[in-house]
Amino acid sequence: MRQLRSSPVYRHIMRNGKAYLLTLLVLTIVNNLFSVGQDHMIKVFVFLTTILSAVFLRKSVVLQHILASIAYITLFTLLHNIDYFKLPSIMYTLLLLYAFLLPGLWVPTIVGAGFLLFLLTYSSTVQFDYLRANLVGVVFNTVVYAALSYFFRQMIIERDRLKESENRYRSLIEICPEPIVVQQKGKLVYANPAAVQSLGAEDVNKLLGRSALRFLHPESRKNALEHVNEVLEKGVSARMEQRYVRLDGQVRSCELVLVATNYGGKPACMSIGKDITERKKAEEKINHMAYHDTLTGLPNRSYLNECLYMAIERAEQTGSQLAVLFLDLDRFKNINDTVGHIYGDLLLRQVAERLRACLGPSDTVFRHSGDEFVILLEGVTEDGVRVQAQAVLDQFKQPFQLHGHEVYTTTSIGISIYPQDGMDRDVLIKHADMAMYLSKENGKNNYQYYRVHNNRLARKLKLENGLRRALEKQLFTLHYQPQINLASGEIVGMEALIRWMDPELGVVTPGEFIPIAEETGLIVPIGKWVLHTACHQYKQWREAGLPEIRLAVNISVRQFQDKQLVSTIQSVLEEFDMNPGHLELEITESIMQNLDQSLVILTALKKIGVKLSIDDFGTGYSSLFLLDKLPIDHIKIDRTFIEEITFNANTEAIVRTIIDMGRHLKFQLIGEGIEHERQIHFLQEHQCTIGQGFFISPPLSSEKAGELLSRKQPFVQV
Template sequence: MRPRPSGTRGTRTGSRLFLAYAAASLVSVIALGAVLLQGAREDADSRGRDQGLAQAAVIEEMSVAPALDGADLNIGLSATQRDRLQASTDLAIFHGSVIRLRLRSFSGKVVFSDDGSTVGGVPANHRAFRAAAIGHPDVEVVPDAERSIGQVIRVLVPVIAGASGQAIGVLELYLPYESIAAHLQDQMRRAYLRLGAGLLGLYVVLALISWSTTRSLRRHAARREHEALHDGLTGLPNRDAFRQRAEHALDAAVRGSDDGAIVIVDLDRFKEVNDTLGHHAGDELLRIVARRLAAAVRSDDVVARLGGDEFGLVLPGLGAEQAHALLARVRDAVSQEITLDGVPLTIEASFGIALYPKHGHSIEELLRRADAAMYQGKRGASRIVLYSGEDAAAPTQWLVVQAELRHAIERDELVLFYQPKVRLADGSTYGVEALVRWQHPQRGLLPPPEFLPAAEQSGLIEPLTAWVLRRALSDQAQWTAAGRPWSVSVNVSARNLEAPGFARSVALALEEFGTPPERLTIEVTETAMAGDARTAVQVLGELAALGVDVAVDDFGIGYTCLSQLRTLAVREIKIDREFVRGIEDDAQDRAIVRSVIELAHGLGCRVTAEGVETAQAQRWLVDAGCDDAQGYLFARPAPWAELLERTDPADTATPTAVSAPQHAKGLVR
């Protein structure tokens, strides 16, 4: 599968974020620079005013006030006072350190000026003049109104003359500002350069931070986008990504491009790997399968993990035959032997195919039909199944079946049929096997294959088995009262053996109905014992300790090894009908059945042949030493009341007749 680029959307978003952040930073830096420059200018102006105020204070204190000792500005200056004042200020006027000078009374009258004029100046009602008149100097940089060029520093300070310390008037000075302005301009130029360099450096730092941050955000966004659309364990696209790409392929097919296939892949017996080797081995198995799937398909195909041990494939441009051929190669690649924790394993998988748009025009419909085909493959011989219609898919809708079955147990819609178990030595019936049926309100009477797989895949098998056990013991009490002391056999699954307290629940049921333990047989298939063997041995031992008989059902098609069988508390071995059916014509089947009979007798077990349908098969089994039999030759499964009508009490074996055969060496423990 060709990898597709990830994170493009995050890269575009990160670039836009960086540009926006850089622009915002530039605006902020410019605004900050403007504020700082304005502050620097105001600071420079303040220093200029302070300098002018200091100079005016010196002139007032050193030149003007000494010349006015005893003066009263309201009545004017004496000639001596005027001459002293003129002499003390001429030098400052001459050198240009003072542009103009006016001495004014509190009423605003010009008492003395450097040019002899008695008019002009700041009006007496001006804020600055009034402030100076009450002892608060005022300084301001103003345009030179008289020369109409440049700016001057205008200072108004109170005049303190004599030892009294009382103000006698207001001194109005105009000081040159050009030199101060030039000095300030030089200072501002240097400040501009320093501030500009600092702001440029700040902007560069902010830009680097922004670039680094947005790059990290782009990486994070790309990673999050990848994680959102990919499985963390295998690295394959997840269910959401699978749906997106499947919808894209379906849209292309609708627009007239090549058709294709949606495939559901499910690993067989994956739970056993988890239960036996641990979840770490299961995770490693999923990673290996993911790599093999991705390597086996074409570069334009899509492989995704949908969840658990289920994978999905999108195969664009393939018809039914082409898809089947490709999946056969994929199956061969996946099924190559691997070793996990030192255990060699061969992986098997089931493939369900739905073609688009032939089998559906929506992803949900295609997935549902591919899933139905996949479950059909799990039940059949072929592991690659093409969807063939709703009728074939109906039994696979386990979710619906499970929901209905739960209500069926609550509403008592289940019924039990019984098949007699016959002693071959005399043809008498000594027991029956309980077989559950479902009287469905819409679909009629359903056989076990229609609903038991759904129960096996969920927790429903436990309440279902509990219902069968209690109903069988209840029915047994009634046929015993009617003169038929038959034992009853009840089938249990691996889930029942693994459920805590199963043996205890059987003991409680026996006690409730007053049933002798030896009149109950628990039948367990070989496949049920192949899962958690240790638990199976323990639970079957507990049942045997209660006095309950244990039978191995469908013997010969499962995985029970001889060493395991030797440790089980088994009293009966039932030969699978597949071998019994062929004993009339197949020498190999006859050899297998004869070997199983000898093996079982050697281990101290009775042998029951299932599926006996002809008198010829019965005679051969008798000659081979088989103990008991079941099959259509004797009776078909039916409600127990019907079996009472078909059987004669004289043909019923007594409970002692079902004990272990005389040639047995003892009960297997």
């Protein structure tokens, strides 16, 4: 169809179609004029010549009217020589011809009036019935064709107005200095010269027909497509900032206004752009200057306040810890006074480089002020904080080279941890600062935790009292972390994890309150509550028609000392009509300290039909000789091994050995603590069966866990 429209013959017909149709009407009239006789053929020829000239003459309207008038007068002189019964055909055809040749209300009216006067000359020679029929026919056709001609004239006027408006609009777009493109069904169908230049094309043909998404940065395509669809569906306009890619590969920034329009009679989206690359660079430079220290290039105190605020929100949502390390260089003033401020500035820059080098990808170092630095660690344990603090101290063992001067310095570090040492950013920084001064008092070049108003004994007492209160007032909640089949990506289990949000203590992590609960014996009633609540939730999932999976519940060593453990588990299974094979009890390696008693309980549990797994395998009291004696089904590889996969060759060898050993002993292997894609690939490659960790999913509320289970597709693409 597109090739047909572009052909010269098609364009010629469309341009002259009206003239050809009018010519057919002329020939129809002339055909009826051949009966006038040889004497009047010259008049017929004059009529034919003038009327055809009027038909094909389109540049001069005045001359067209003159020629049409001559043709009409000539025809009028021939009417007496035409058979009376042929007159209606000639008159009606001529009325139609003039109605569309000279559109308007008056021309068909005048032509029709002339024919009426002519017909009245036959009043004495023609029967009244014939005359009346012809008079009525002429009047009727005159009225109809005059009305049609009038509306046709109005259409022509409106068309000319639209064409003039379109040409004016196109001219404005063509000379507009801002890039303008029109896309239809995702393809560019129009681009003005400014757009051609902005997109780096030699001419517009290099752009037309190409996908509009090709010119957008990959990171901008999804957002832009959503805006375009919204504009086309709702007929609204939209404004956005995007990065676009020129044909030469250069990436620039632009501000776009999207407007719904029509192009070629079909819906389209017009984009009006403005290049803002230089403005964006200036904004980025200003933003960098506002949030970064000009001397060291590190984020400054303002950026610290924002990052710490968001980190606290994330820690609150995930129930994790974060640490603030406050650093102050020892004897920095003496160095400044000895070698000068220029060397002091150089020392600060080198210190910043060393601090950056010793941090992980998720950790951040800030310059607080002067010779003070702050390090923010997210999602860490106290052991992890201790390791990182020592790594920072180790960075100062080697001397700093300052333009030929070898300078030694150390640092004192104060540490505060969320949520134990504070719930907001100002308090955490203040407490870390106070701990730093304690480090100075203890001889410098060391780290100290905040212990002034919140020492461990006081905290422990608060937690113990809080645990009792939490049991009474049911302040505990359970979250569920998915376990997936690493081969198919499907959820095969959920581990129930206890969470505690206390009105006074705030969020208390399991790593903090579980040891206290075990020490005080509160772990037994807490464990019963966890088992009962988890199985009850499992029943609700089952009644909702969700897939049947394994439900993993942790059992502590202290619970193994409870003689009612087996009967408690059996009664819970009966209460909720739960298949024992769907319950998995996770035990730690420490049960091997009292192997005889543990074997009795494990054997009894195995007879019930529940599944058993060893948690944190490889870090406790494992004995390969005894491992074969235990009636267990699963082994969970401890997260400390998973964390070092792809970084530590020795750790990789240990993990491979555990997997091979487990497979040969017919155990299913569970890799826990997966936080990176590379760890999944390693476990898949070495045929580890099941995976669990934040990379797959954080622990979820029961509602969100149920939503995941209701999915028909694999939860994770592996």
